[in-house]
Amino acid sequence: MKGFQTNERTSIIEINRKKCKGCDxxxxxxxxxxxxxxxxxxxxINSEQCIFCGQCLINCPFGSISDTVDTVDTVxxxxxxxxxxxxxxxxxxxxxxIGEEFGLEPGTLATGKLYGALKQxxxxxxxxxxxxxxxxxxxxxxxxxxxxxxLLGEPAEHELGLLPQFTSCCPGWxxxxxxxxxxxxxxxxxxxxxxxMAGALAKTYGATxxxxxxxxxxxxxGIMPCTSKKFEVSRPEFSSAAHYWQxxxxxxxxxxxxxxxxxxxxxxLFEKMNIDFNRVEAxxxxxxxxxxxxxAGTIFGNTGGVMEAALRTAYYVxxxxxxxxxxxxxxxxxxxxxEADITLKDAKTGQVITLKVAVVHGIKDNLKPVLDQVIAxxxxxxxxxxxxxxxxxxxxxxxxxxPMGTSWTGNWKALLPWT
Amino acid sequence: xxHYDYVEKAVTVSRREFLGMVGVAGAIxxxxxxxxxxxxxxxxxYIKMRAQGIYKDDVKAKVRQSHHNPGLxxxxxxxxxxxxxxxxxELFHTRYIDxxxxx
Amino acid sequence: MSxxxxxxxxxxxxxxxxxxHWSLILGFLPAAITGFMLWLKPGSEEFLxxxxxxxxxxxxxxxxxxxxxxxxxxxxxxAFFRLIWTWDDRDIGWMLVGGGYPQKMLLGKDVVVPxxxxxxxxxxxxxxCLSIGGLLLIVTGWLLxxxxxxxxxxxxxxxxxxxxxxxxxxxxxxxxxxxxGIYNWSEFKSMFGNGTQLLSEVEHHNPLYAARKLxxxxxxxxxxxxxxxxxxxx
Numbered sequence: 219m220k221g222f223q224t225n226e227r228t229s230i231i232e233i234n235r236k237k238c239k240g241c242d243x244x245x246x247x248x249x250x251x252x253x254x255x256x257x258x259x260x261x262x263i264n265s266e267q268c269i270f271c272g273q274c275l276i277n278c279p280f281g282s283i284s285d286t287v288d289t290v291d292t293v294x295x296x297x298x299x300x301x302x303x304x305x306x307x308x309x310x311x312x313x314x315x316i317g318e319e320f321g322l323e324p325g326t327l328a329t330g331k332l333y334g335a336l337k338q339x340x341x342x343x344x345x346x347x348x349x350x351x352x353x354x355x356x357x358x359x360x361x362x363x364x365x366x367x368x369l370l371g372e373p374a375e376h377e378l379g380l381l382p383q384f385t386s387c388c389p390g391w392x393x394x395x396x397x398x399x400x401x402x403x404x405x406x407x408x409x410x411x412x413x414x415m416a417g418a419l420a421k422t423y424g425a426t427x428x429x430x431x432x433x434x435x436x437x438x439x440g441i442m443p444c445t446s447k448k449f450e451v452s453r454p455e456f457s458s459a460a461h462y463w464q465x466x467x468x469x470x471x472x473x474x475x476x477x478x479x480x481x482x483x484x485x486x487l488f489e490k491m492n493i494d495f496n497r498v499e500a501x502x503x504x505x506x507x508x509x510x511x512x513x514a515g516t517i518f519g520n521t522g523g524v525m526e527a528a529l530r531t532a533y534y535v536x537x538x539x540x541x542x543x544x545x546x547x548x549x550x551x552x553x554x555x556x557e558a559d560i561t562l563k564d565a566k567t568g569q570v571i572t573l574k575v576a577v578v579h580g581i582k583d584n585l586k587p588v589l590d591q592v593i594a595x596x597x598x599x600x601x602x603x604x605x606x607x608x609x610x611x612x613x614x615x616x617x618x619x620x621p622m623g624t625s626w627t628g629n630w631k632a633l634l635p636w637t
Numbered sequence: 638x639x640h641y642d643y644v645e646k647a648v649t650v651s652r653r654e655f656l657g658m659v660g661v662a663g664a665i666x667x668x669x670x671x672x673x674x675x676x677x678x679x680x681x682x683y684i685k686m687r688a689q690g691i692y693k694d695d696v697k698a699k700v701r702q703s704h705h706n707p708g709l710x711x712x713x714x715x716x717x718x719x720x721x722x723x724x725x726x727e728l729f730h731t732r733y734i735d736x737x738x739x740x
Numbered sequence: 741m742s743x744x745x746x747x748x749x750x751x752x753x754x755x756x757x758x759x760x761h762w763s764l765i766l767g768f769l770p771a772a773i774t775g776f777m778l779w780l781k782p783g784s785e786e787f788l789x790x791x792x793x794x795x796x797x798x799x800x801x802x803x804x805x806x807x808x809x810x811x812x813x814x815x816x817x818x819a820f821f822r823l824i825w826t827w828d829d830r831d832i833g834w835m836l837v838g839g840g841y842p843q844k845m846l847l848g849k850d851v852v853v854p855x856x857x858x859x860x861x862x863x864x865x866x867x868x869c870l871s872i873g874g875l876l877l878i879v880t881g882w883l884l885x886x887x888x889x890x891x892x893x894x895x896x897x898x899x900x901x902x903x904x905x906x907x908x909x910x911x912x913x914x915x916x917x918x919x920x921g922i923y924n925w926s927e928f929k930s931m932f933g934n935g936t937q938l939l940s941e942v943e944h945h946n947p948l949y950a951a952r953k954l955x956x957x958x959x960x961x962x963x964x965x966x967x968x969x970x971x972x973x974x
Contacts, residue, residue, distance in 0.1 A: 221736040239900065240778070240788065246889035258778055258792025259785035277889070279896035314690030325686030327693055354703035355713070356729050359720035376721060392733065400735035408730040418728040423716040458728045507708030513695035514703045520688045530702045544701055550692075552681060612687035620683040621894035627681055641751040641936045644957040645858075648815040648822075658818075669879075677890055 220266050221397060227452040230270045230287050230445055231615075235260050237282030244274035244283060247625055249581035249606055250394060269397070271390035271606045272445035272615015273582075277625050285616070287448045289477040290487045296437050297340040297491075303429055304437045306341035307416045308332060310350065311443040311519035311611040312481050318618040319485035320495040330500025333509070335493050341439070342429060343503050347511030349416035350518040350527070353387060357409035358531045361601055365536070369571050369600075370564060380404045382576075382592060382599045385524050387411045389450035390606035394581060402592055412518065413440045413447060414456050417474030420508070421459030428508055433459055434470040440478040443519070443614035446606070447478040480616025513544075521579035521610035522549030522556060525603040529560060529575070538565035549577045552609060552627050554584035557599075575601045580608035583628050748939040750954060752858075752930050757816055760809040761931055767801030768874075770794050772911040779904060796885065803878050823859055824867040830854035830948075831861040838862075841920070855947040866917055873906040880906075 219228045233244070233253075240258045245251075252268035255261030263274075275283040296302050317326040333343060361383050367374040368381050386392055386407040395406055410418070417440075421433040429436075440447055450456070456474045463470065479487060488495055503509040514527035526546045533541040548558035556577040563570050576599045578584050585604065591597040607613045608627040700706055717725045753761070774795040781788060810817050833854040837843070839862055840853040859867060880903040888896060921928050924945070930937040943950040 221739050223734065223739065240781075240792070241884065241888055241896075241900075243888045243896075256785055256789035256792075258795070259788035260781060277893065279888070279893040279900065310691060310694070311687065313694070314687045323686065324683040325688075325690035327690045329694065348706065348708055351703035351706040351709050352712070352729070355709065355720045356725060358703070363721065376726075393736075396734055396736040400737055403733045403735060406733055408732065410729055410731045414731070415729045419712070419716075422728060423712055427715060455731055462728060507711055510700075510706055510708035511698070512703050512706045513698035513701035515706065516694040516698065517691055519691045523691070527703055531704050534702065534704060540702070545692075545695075550688075552684065609681070609684035609688065612691060613684045617687075619893070621897075622676075622679070622892040623683040624680045624889060624892060625684070626889045627684075640934075641749040641957055643748065643750040643939060643954040645751070645819075646953050646955050648819045650815070650818050654818075673883075673887075673891070676892055676895055677887070680890065680892055 222266075223454055225452065225454055227287065227449050229265045230285060230448050231263055231268060231272055231275055232284060232286050233261050233263055233274075234282045234284065235262075237280055239280050239282070241279065243277060243279055247273040247277045247582060249273070249390070249585075250398065267397070269390040269393040269606065270446040270449045270615075271581075273607060273625055275445065275615055276613075276617065276619050281619075285445050285448070285480065285482075287445075287478075288483070289479065290483050290490065293437075293439055293477060293479060293487060294490060302435055302437050303431045304341050304439060305344045305420050305424070305429075306336045306439050306441050307344045307346045307349065307413055307420070307475070308336070308441045309346045309413070309443055309519065309611060310516045310523075311614060311617065312441050312484065314519070314612060315443065315481050315617045316485060316495070318620065319482065322496075324620060328495075330502060331495060331498055333503050334498045334501040335488055335495050336441075337501055337503075338493050338498060339487065339491050343506060344416055344420050344424060344438070344508040345511050345515075346412050346416055346440070346442075347515035347518070348508050349412035349419070350515035350524075351512050352415050352419070353409055353412045353518075354514060354524075354527050354531050356415070357383075357385065357407045358528045358535065360407055360409060361528065362532055362535050365532075365571065365573070365600065370567060370569055379406070379408060382597050382602050383407050384592075385601075385603045385605075387518065387524055388446075388605045388611075389444065390446040391581065391604045393446065393449065394606065399589060399593065402589070405592060410456070411450065413442065413475055413478075414450065416440075417451075417456065418458040418462075421472075421474060422462050424508060425459075428506070433463055434468070434472055437477070438475045440475050441481070441484050442478050443481050443611045443617045444478075445480060445615040447616070448480075451475045451478050481614075481618055482616060485618070519611045520550070521552070521605050521608075522577045522603065523610060524605075525549045525558075525575055525577050525601070528601065528603075532573075533560070533562060536562045536564055549575070549603075552579075554578070554580060554627065555588065573601065574599045575603070577603045579605045579610055580625075580627055581606045583608075749936040750939050750942045750950070751935055751957065752937045752942065753935040754813075754816070755935065756809065756813045758931060758935050760805055760813070763801055763805035767798045767803075767805055768914070769798070771798030771802060772907070772914055774798065775907045776911060779908065799878070799881050799885075802874075803882070806874065806878065820867065821871070823857060824864040824871070826857075827861075827864070830856070831864070834861040841923075845923075856945065856949070858946050858949040858953065860945070862920075866913060869913060870910060873910045876902055876906050877910070 222228050238260045242257050245253050250267050250269050252264050253261050254264055297304050313329045313332050314325050314327055316332055317328045318324050364378050364381050366372040367378055384406045386409055417438045420438050421436055425431055425433040459474050460472050514530050517523035517526055526549050529546055530541050549556050558575050560573045562573055576588055578588050608625040613625055713719055774791040777791040837851055839860055840851045843849045843851045880899040883899045926937055926941045
């Protein structure tokens with residue numbers, strides 16, 4: 219297969235030949251034209267072009283697309299092994315969607331129950347929201363360093379990428395850039411995605427300071443709304459923790475994050491372990507520092523959330539004051555491209571700068587104009603958030619499938635299939 | 638050229654019947670179109686509901702900015718130092734690959 | 741009348757009705773055949789894609805023909821619906837002997853069959869199935885064609901289920917209709933020819949129709965059938 223590194227997963231999403239009706243629904247959601255097969259014929263996915271976002275999967279009316287990576291039984295087995303410390307890293311979007319698998323309304327915030335159920339199953343918790351806050355600190359600091367260097371003319375302390383800076387939390391988006399727009403790789407934030415930061419942190423700081431276990435006896439399980447995360451964990455560069463310990467005399471080799479369960483996978487895991495999600499007692503895990511998170515960390519699951527969280531911190535770091543209105547409405551909602559200007563007065567030099575930001579969700583429909591501007595070198599923005607899935611991670615390819623909904627956020631042009 | 642000696646008698650439809658049929662057909666079409674429009678308009682409702690759930694989590698959070706997360710502040714104090722420190726660069730940053738160049 | 745008694749002819753299918761029937765052959769028949777292909781999916785990608793294209797073109801012809809016929813031959817549509825929904829003891833009797841067809845085809849035996857109107861009870865059932873099912877096929881088919889990324893998945897799934905089951909059922913029923921149409925050769929000739937049939941044959945197959953609904957043609961030599969295509973509102 220072309221375009222893969224050694225040992226990377228090469229296939230995650232597959233179409234069942236027997237169930238496919240050739241309706242082309244998947245093609246209307248595929249951001250990377252990875253689906254082959256003409257209208258009426260049986261379709262198939264070309265993994266070399268696929269970014270594993272799973273939008274086709276959650277939008278297939280006939281349920282003929284599935285996620286072929288199933289590690290539920292492996293995780294159950296690991297949970298039963300007393301020598302292993304199994305850490306669940308729960309993404310923000312999982313807590314508002316897992317309830318749907320157990321008959322709750324979409325959007326029911328079930329953090330307590332989720333913690334309770336995970337504890338009952340034997341997981342330790344490392345909330346990905348903590349990692350999201352962590353991402354904001356790293357990615358935000360990177361952005362601030364670029365602003366100070368490129369806009370305020372200060373000398374750079376680090377090797378810096380280019381402006382506009384793109385977010386790098388979405389593994390589908392990262393793979394998209396690597397496959398289809400490698401010329402903008404320097405614009406991609408060097409910060410890892412929250413899950414990958416969580417993995418590296420869990421097996422270093424977490425192993426020594428929080429759980430006092432050997433990192434090689436840890437299993438970090440990402441509980442994600444995302445199928446592309448299953449690809450991300452297999453990327454060979456994400457073994458920083460093992461590398462860190464190798465420099466300190468250990469010989470073990472392991473990935474930062476061992477496996478990923480989607481929200482749907484987690485629901486199956488609870489069912490297999492006979493954990494009744496509706497009856498489980500809510501838990502807070504208040505004394506676990508890695509389960510502490512801010513409101514900024516949790517909104518990562520929505521389109522515009524990373525931007526909003528970053529602005530809350532960047533504004534503070536540059537101006538020395540808190541953002542007067544925390545709920546930054548211009549970046550919220552399902553509009554395809556959201557833009558905002560924010561004026562900052564640098565506390566150190568007194569210079570005033572206007573930060574222009576853009577939020578894109580739904581690569582398929584909304585990315586092209588923004589990306590073209592950046593490639594042509596005439597992008598007006600400084601910071602651009604991109605999430606592949608329409609609506610953000612809440613509508614990720616690993617989320618419960620809502621039979622009465624679709625990810626189609628565009629207009630009625632869909633009515634004319636020949637256009 | 639058609640040649641025939643007998644033909645079917647003309648069918649009579651009373652005004653009342655005609656209006657009735659048009660009425661029923663119209664009602665079916667109208668409700669159908671109405672229901673379809675509703676379904677299509679509500680198609681993203683679940684995304685909005687999940688998004689609202691997340692914004693609710695933000696509103697009720699005690700701390701609402703990443704730099705105020707106490708656990709994170711502890712972590713930087715005890716472990717990574719500060720964002721973009723050499724250790725942070727090593728553990729929390731990465732590089733990307735031009736996949737068009739991979740064989 | 742200048743013709744001998746046994747050569748008297750009846751205009752059974754007006755030009756408009758025949759045009760409609762012919763467009764069903766052009767539209768519904770290919771759509772049904774390609775529908776089976778799309779259901780069973782034999783053959784290559786190219787073949788299935790062409791099947792889908794034919795299916796859609798057939799559907800366009802079928803839909804337009806149905807709408808046009810309903811608008812411009814409203815009297816025939818009304819007459820048809822009145823007839824297929826009128827059932828009495830004779831129909832039960834007819835159904836019990838199967839219209840005498842099984843006996844005739846398998847045993848070569850003629851049995852007494854209750855008198856029928858323009859359509860026999862079997863044809864009425866086909867008419868009911870085709871009018872309801874055809875409408876559902878048109879509606880669900882266009883939903884599947886144009887609403888796929890837009891409408892909720894459960895809705896599309898339901899539309900597909902209805903489209904498939906009714907399509908398979910009506911498709912198979914249509915082959916029975918074609919077979920019986922060919923078997924009753926004079927009926928076949930009337931539908932594909934000038935629409936007329938011998939009065940004697942009509943009296944044999946459709947005695948109630950012959951007795952109740954026929955009247956002497958006013959202009960027997962006219963090109964266009966008259967009377968049959970007009971209707972009055974009172």
